[in-house]
Each structure stands twice: as C-alpha cells, then as structure tokens.
Amino acid sequence: MKTRETTRLSRTQVAIIGAGPAGLLLQQLLHVAGVESVVLEQRSRAYVESRIRAGVLEQGAVDLLDRIGVNARMRREGLVHDGFSLVADDDRFRVNLRDLTGGMNVMVYGQTEMTKDLIEAAELRGTPVIFEAEGVALHGVDGDRPFVTWRKDGQEGRLVCDFIAGCDGFHGVSRQSIPQRDLTTYERVYPFGWLGILADVPPCDHELIYANHERGFALASMRSETRSRYYLQAPMDVKLSDWPDERIWDELAVRLGPAAAANMRRGSSIEKSVAGLRSFVAEPMRWHRLFLAGDAAHIVPPTGAKGLNLAASDVHFLSEALLAYYGSGSTSALDAYSGRALKRIWKAERFSWWFTGLTHRFPDTDAFSRRMQIAELDYIKESRAAQVTIAENYVGLPLS
Known part of the structure; x- marks a missing residue:
C-alpha cells in the first residue's frame, strides 16, 4: 500500500492505533467529513487482510458502510438474512427477524472482506495507513499535545496529534497506556471454547443455525454461498490433532440435527482453530x-455476533464526538463519548452472555439446569414476545 513518507506525517488531527475494522472505519468516517487521521498498525497488510473473524453485520454497521461509500462489494456479495434458527435436541424453529422487527435484517459479510474493502478505500482516497509499525508508543496523552512514536524499516516515526483513538484490540498498547488506578475492568472467562472449521462447501442452510444439544453447542454459518463456517463447543485444552475433518463433520451432524445433517456438504478444511470465550x-x-474503541475496550462471546458490530457503534459515537469538536470547538460530545458507548456495550454484553448461557453446556449444568434450558427454548418457540426481544437484540439496538 502506498503511503506518504513517515517524515511527512509529523502532524495530524487524529492518530488511530490499529488497522482492524474499528480503526479503518473510523478513519473513513472522519475522512468523508474532512478530518485528517493516520492509522498505525504493527502487523503487515497481508496479515491484517487474512485474519479470519466474524461475519454477521447488524443494520447499523451496514448503514455506516453505505454512508462512507465503502459498500459496493458488500452489496454485491453479502447475504441478507431475514432470520435464523434455534435447535434444542433436534427440535428446530425459526426466528423471523424481518417480521419481528418491522423489516430489519442482518448482512452476512466476512470481517476479512470488510477489512479488505476499507484498506482499498484508504489506498484510493490517500488516507494514510502505516503497516508494520513496530514499537508503537503513546506519549503526552494527559497533556494538550499528545504524540505517537514507532519504528519502521529502521527509521523512527513521530506523529503529533490532537487526539488518539485506541483501536488496537484486547492485547494492544492503547488500553495498557492507561494507569491501572484510572481503569476499572469487568471480566468473565468461559470454561470452554469454539472449535471452528472453514471449508469451501455450500452451507447446510440459507440462514444461521444455533444448536443446543446434550453434547454441547454447535453453530452452522457461512461466509458466502460456497464457503461455510461451522463451530463446536469444545474444552479449551482440546487438541486439533484429535479432531480430523471427518470427526468434526460427524459431530456437527449430530448436534445440528437431522434436517441440517441431510443438507450438509462435507469437504476438506481450509482453516481450523479453537477460540476462547470471554x-x-x-x-x-x-x-x-x-x-x-472496539476490542481495546470490550470483548463479547461470539454467540450473539456482537464483537464487530460493537466496534462499529463505538467508532460511530467517537466520530460524531470528534466532528462536533472540530465543528464547534465544544468538548461536550467528547466528554459524553464513554458513557454513550458503554450504555450500548453493556446491553450487548448482556445479550451475548444470556445467549451463551442458553445454548451451551457448562461444567455445572446438571439435569435440572438442562431442563431449564429446554423449557426456556420451548417458551421462546411459542412466545412472539420472547422472539421480539431476541430479534431486536440480534439485528442491533439503535445507534443512539
């Protein structure tokens, strides 16, 4: 990717740390409004563009991509989903998102593809993204003239800015730059992971299937009409070598139920991994x-497909606050950013935590707890009010 020489990038308005979807989306939201920014990313462009991540976009995230004009391929290749299915020990029913929410839906479009689109937009629009920026460090954040330093190709870079947006993920430098005494963290680590398999085969259904089986959770999803993504609940210490492709397909067929199994196309995996939940x-x-913003501030279990979408809502709120500052000089919107973002984040955390508890088997899931799960799923199946609550959360709460 062509960028200006780092020596010419001595000053910008907003320094953005991290070239994931949050950082890249924030850059384009600022760019279309005339605010300058530079993105710094420690990894290579090839690495960033190859990361396998989420694939369900809420309506709000789709609207943001439409607004900045980075939507052509998404609109062409993305899959609009009007619902999804829940399975409880082979008893399957559908949650009709469009009907329950007054016409809203979700878009299945891989985070990898969204990232590629945003990087291409940055290249075409000349918004600087510096990949392989090593040793990124934040300085003077508590003063009036913060700056960022890094190394690339043996040369030192220094960027003075008005504000810094930390979009560099859970393990990034941004949150670590805040003194522990000034930060409160809340965490729950789940006692299992997701064993995932990606294969170039058509999906077993045109919509996602979430299954609660006595042997554990399973999810059937897709990245396109010819590429499928499946998950199995598994112990965190599971060894991939113990799970050849055929064993995974066999287990998926059991947990997802006979209807899905009958339509399942098997094929060689192109990627397998185990991801923890927290x-x-x-x-x-x-x-x-x-x-x-994004994973630098919060993580959700993937069950509710909220991680990428929360990152999008964060940078929506942050871009509005920054634009208000540059438009009027007022800091009121910047002062309100954290509270505004957290209000939506905690609601998404609640939904993801609840949905995970509903669909997974925990170490302390005894016979009574199992019956409670089945009873709740049966209630959801028969109650439109319960389905409305799920649908409203699944398509995404308003960006307000």
Missing part, C-alpha cells in the same frame, strides 16, 4: 486525549 469491559473508554 466477556470483558474496561471503563471508562476515555483517558484525557486517548479514546478506546
């Missing part, structure tokens, strides 16, 4: 001139 929130999301 709920995590850091408060506040602002420390002087540093603002956290």
Whole structure:
C-alpha cells in the first residue's frame, strides 16, 4: 500500500492505533467529513487482510458502510438474512427477524472482506495507513499535545496529534497506556471454547443455525454461498490433532440435527482453530486525549455476533464526538463519548452472555439446569414476545 513518507506525517488531527475494522472505519468516517487521521498498525497488510473473524453485520454497521461509500462489494456479495434458527435436541424453529422487527435484517459479510474493502478505500482516497509499525508508543496523552512514536524499516516515526483513538484490540498498547488506578475492568472467562472449521462447501442452510444439544453447542454459518463456517463447543485444552475433518463433520451432524445433517456438504478444511470465550469491559473508554474503541475496550462471546458490530457503534459515537469538536470547538460530545458507548456495550454484553448461557453446556449444568434450558427454548418457540426481544437484540439496538 502506498503511503506518504513517515517524515511527512509529523502532524495530524487524529492518530488511530490499529488497522482492524474499528480503526479503518473510523478513519473513513472522519475522512468523508474532512478530518485528517493516520492509522498505525504493527502487523503487515497481508496479515491484517487474512485474519479470519466474524461475519454477521447488524443494520447499523451496514448503514455506516453505505454512508462512507465503502459498500459496493458488500452489496454485491453479502447475504441478507431475514432470520435464523434455534435447535434444542433436534427440535428446530425459526426466528423471523424481518417480521419481528418491522423489516430489519442482518448482512452476512466476512470481517476479512470488510477489512479488505476499507484498506482499498484508504489506498484510493490517500488516507494514510502505516503497516508494520513496530514499537508503537503513546506519549503526552494527559497533556494538550499528545504524540505517537514507532519504528519502521529502521527509521523512527513521530506523529503529533490532537487526539488518539485506541483501536488496537484486547492485547494492544492503547488500553495498557492507561494507569491501572484510572481503569476499572469487568471480566468473565468461559470454561470452554469454539472449535471452528472453514471449508469451501455450500452451507447446510440459507440462514444461521444455533444448536443446543446434550453434547454441547454447535453453530452452522457461512461466509458466502460456497464457503461455510461451522463451530463446536469444545474444552479449551482440546487438541486439533484429535479432531480430523471427518470427526468434526460427524459431530456437527449430530448436534445440528437431522434436517441440517441431510443438507450438509462435507469437504476438506481450509482453516481450523479453537477460540476462547470471554466477556470483558474496561471503563471508562476515555483517558484525557486517548479514546478506546472496539476490542481495546470490550470483548463479547461470539454467540450473539456482537464483537464487530460493537466496534462499529463505538467508532460511530467517537466520530460524531470528534466532528462536533472540530465543528464547534465544544468538548461536550467528547466528554459524553464513554458513557454513550458503554450504555450500548453493556446491553450487548448482556445479550451475548444470556445467549451463551442458553445454548451451551457448562461444567455445572446438571439435569435440572438442562431442563431449564429446554423449557426456556420451548417458551421462546411459542412466545412472539420472547422472539421480539431476541430479534431486536440480534439485528442491533439503535445507534443512539
């Protein structure tokens, strides 16, 4: 990717740490409004563009991509989903998102593809993204003239800015730059993971299937009409070598139920992995001139497909606050950013935590707890009011 020489990038309005969807989306939201920014990313472009991540976009995230004009391929290749299915020991029913929410839906479009689109937009629009920026460090955040330093190709870079947006993920430098005494964290680590398999085969259904089986959770999803993504609940210490492709397909067929199994196309995996599940929130999301967004501030279990979408809502709120500052000089919107973002984050955390508890088997899931899960799923099946609650959360709460 062509960028200006780092020596010419000595000053910008907003320094953005991290070239994931949050950082890249924030850059384009600012760019279309005339605010300058530079993105710094420690990884290579090839690495960033190859990361396998989420694939369900809420309506709000789709609207943001439409607004900045980075939507052509998504609109062409993305799959609009009007519902999804829940399975409880082979008893399957559908949640009709469009009907239950007054016409809203979700878009299945891989985070990998969204990232590629945003990087291409940055290249075409000349918004600087510096990949392979090593040793990124934040300085003077609690003063009036913060700056960022890094190394690339043996040369030192230094960027003075008005504000820093920390969009560099859970393990990034941004949150670590805030003194522990000024940060409160909340966390729950789940006692299992997701064993995932990606294969170039058509999906077993045109919509996602979430299954609660006595042997554990399973999910049937997709990245396109010819590429499928499946998950199995598994112990965190599971060894991939113990799970050849055929064993995974056999287990999926059992947990997803006979209807899905009958339509399942098997094929060689092109990627397998085990991902841990956690709920995590850091408060506040602002420390002087540093603002956290996305995984730098919060993590959700993937069950509710909220991680990427929360990152999108964070940068929506942050971009509005920054634009208000540059438009009027007022800091009121910046002061309100953390509280505004956290209000939506905690609701998404609640939904993801609840949905995970509903669909997974925990170490302490005894016969009574199992019956309670089945009873709740049966209630959801028969109650339109319960389905409305699920649908409203699944398509995404308003960006307000």
